[in-house]
Amino acid sequence: MNKVVLVTGANSGIGLALCERLLSQDSQIQLCLACRNMQRAAAARSALLVSHSDAQIALLHLDVGSIRSILKAATEVKQRYNRLDYLYLNAGIMPNPQVDFKALFKGLFSSNVIHMFATAEGLLTQQDNVNADGLQEVFATNLFGHFVLVRELEPLLCQPDRASQLIWTSSSNARRSAFSLEDIQHLKGAEPYSSSKYASDLLSLALNRRYNSQGVFSSVICPGLVMTNLTYGILPSFFWTLIMPVMWLIRVFTNTFTLTPYNGAEALNWLFLQKAESLDPHAKYHSLTSGFGSNYTQPRKMDIDEDMSEALYEQLLQLERKVRKKTEEEEEDPLAHG
Ligand SMILES: NC(=O)C1=CN([C@@H]2O[C@H](COP(=O)(O)OP(=O)(O)OC[C@H]3O[C@@H](n4cnc5c(N)ncnc54)[C@H](OP(=O)(O)O)[C@@H]3O)[C@@H](O)[C@H]2O)C=CC1
Numbered sequence: 054m055n056k057v058v059l060v061t062g063a064n065s066g067i068g069l070a071l072c073e074r075l076l077s078q079d080s081q082i083q084l085c086l087a088c089r090n091m092q093r094a095a096a097a098r099s100a101l102l103v104s105h106s107d108a109q110i111a112l113l114h115l116d117v118g119s120i121r122s123i124l125k126a127a128t129e130v131k132q133r134y135n136r137l138d139y140l141y142l143n144a145g146i147m148p149n150p151q152v153d154f155k156a157l158f159k160g161l162f163s164s165n166v167i168h169m170f171a172t173a174e175g176l177l178t179q180q181d182n183v184n185a186d187g188l189q190e191v192f193a194t195n196l197f198g199h200f201v202l203v204r205e206l207e208p209l210l211c212q213p214d215r216a217s218q219l220i221w222t223s224s225s226n227a228r229r230s231a232f233s234l235e236d237i238q239h240l241k242g243a244e245p246y247s248s249s250k251y252a253s254d255l256l257s258l259a260l261n262r263r264y265n266s267q268g269v270f271s272s273v274i275c276p277g278l279v280m281t282n283l284t285y286g287i288l289p290s291f292f293w294t295l296i297m298p299v300m301w302l303i304r305v306f307t308n309t310f311t312l313t314p315y316n317g318a319e320a321l322n323w324l325f326l327q328k329a330e331s332l333d334p335h336a337k338y339h340s341l342t343s344g345f346g347s348n349y350t351q352p353r354k355m356d357i358d359e360d361m362s363e364a365l366y367e368q369l370l371q372l373e374r375k376v377r378k379k380t381e382e383e384e385e386d387p388l389a390h391g
């Protein structure tokens with residue numbers, strides 16, 4: 054049976070560009086586009102079929118921000134496939150982003166300017182919401198939903214005869230100071246995105262510790278700054294188009310301005326080609342684009358430690374038990390729960 058690859062958030066941006074690149078790499082894969090909006094998923098499938106007419110592309114309804122949807126989708130995946138070689142945990146949100154233009158202007162004249170453009174440290178805040186499961190939306194979508202999905206797909210991922218890979222689309226915006234073990238959902242702060250991405254770095258390390266012996270290997274990547282629906286939510290697309298020459302100029306100084314989804318998907322595509330066992334669990338794999346426009350992948354050590362990742366894992370397990378129990382109770386007696 055051909056390799057099975059599942060990509061969450063596959064209908065646009067980096068996820069869609071990754072699918073295109075994977076099909077160009079290996080036309081035999083069975084690709085599963087896991088999306089919350091089936092119309093957008095169908096449009097993505099049609100677009101991929103234009104250049105890969107014989108490709109095997111299936112659609113899966115999956116809202117990673119909803120526990121019910123995750124459990125249903127995982128059951129469906131286990132019925133459809135008897136293997137899962139690559140699970141790309143890519144779907145992500147950054148709701149209501151606000152740019153601190155004063156900090157941006159100040160940063161332009163500081164020695165930290167390159168770091169500021171690469172990580173957006175001190176530049177961005179977001180306003181989070183509570184979802185239907187009673188969880189913070191950014192945490193639920195970017196981290197927790199994917200965690201539950203991995204746990205549900207364990208039987209497919211853990212196979213004695215071959216390795217499988219979990220690949221998280223993290224970010225260079227992930228920052229230790231934005232994350233707290235006392236507040237893993239980031240209820241109290243204004244940087245839920247940064248917190249959720251740092252948590253995904255920690256979780257990947259913990260997953261490696263738990264699953265490597267069963268043939269499952271987890272890695273994280275940063276796609277760089279890419280023009281997608283996510284960045285069009287920060288500043289309007291016409292503004293980004295207007296300042297594109299400035300962006301190309303900045304790219305000469307920081308190769309993290311990958312800008313196109315194709316370039317941003319570089320590290321995701323590179324990991325597809327690697328032997329899972331050879332990857333470094335402490336590294337984040339960065340998609341980079343040089344001033345001349347050539348793409349490459351570079352591993353960089355992450356600012357994470359084992360104890361913290363283990364403590365987060367334990368908290369996620371506890372929360373998972375709680376949310377599952379609540380969901381079961383609601384299903385048993387829907388009237389009592391409104
Ligand atoms: N763009 C950038 O500069 C960077 C992006 N990233 C990360 O890359 C990943 C992809 O984002 P990007 O391509 O930029 O942005 P897009 O908004 O284009 O893609 C995000 C994808 O995630 C999907 N998604 C969002 N919420 C859910 C959900 N609850 N269930 C299922 N799917 C969902 C979206 O679906 P829908 O179309 O229905 O909204 C969309 O397909 C994210 O994790 C993001 O954090 C990291 C660093 C930089």
Ligand SMILES: CC(C)CCC[C@@H](C)[C@H]1CC[C@H]2C3=C(CC[C@]12C)[C@@]1(C)CCC(=O)[C@@H](C)[C@@H]1CC3
Pocket residue numbers: 152157169170171172173176177223224225226275277278284287288296299300303
């Ligand atoms: C380049 C300009 C003249 C003005 C743009 C200023 C800011 C809006 C950008 C500067 C660095 C950018 C950045 C991101 C968003 C837009 C900026 C803050 C991200 C946070 C987007 C999502 C990610 O995950 C990060 C990797 C990006 C880091 C850089």
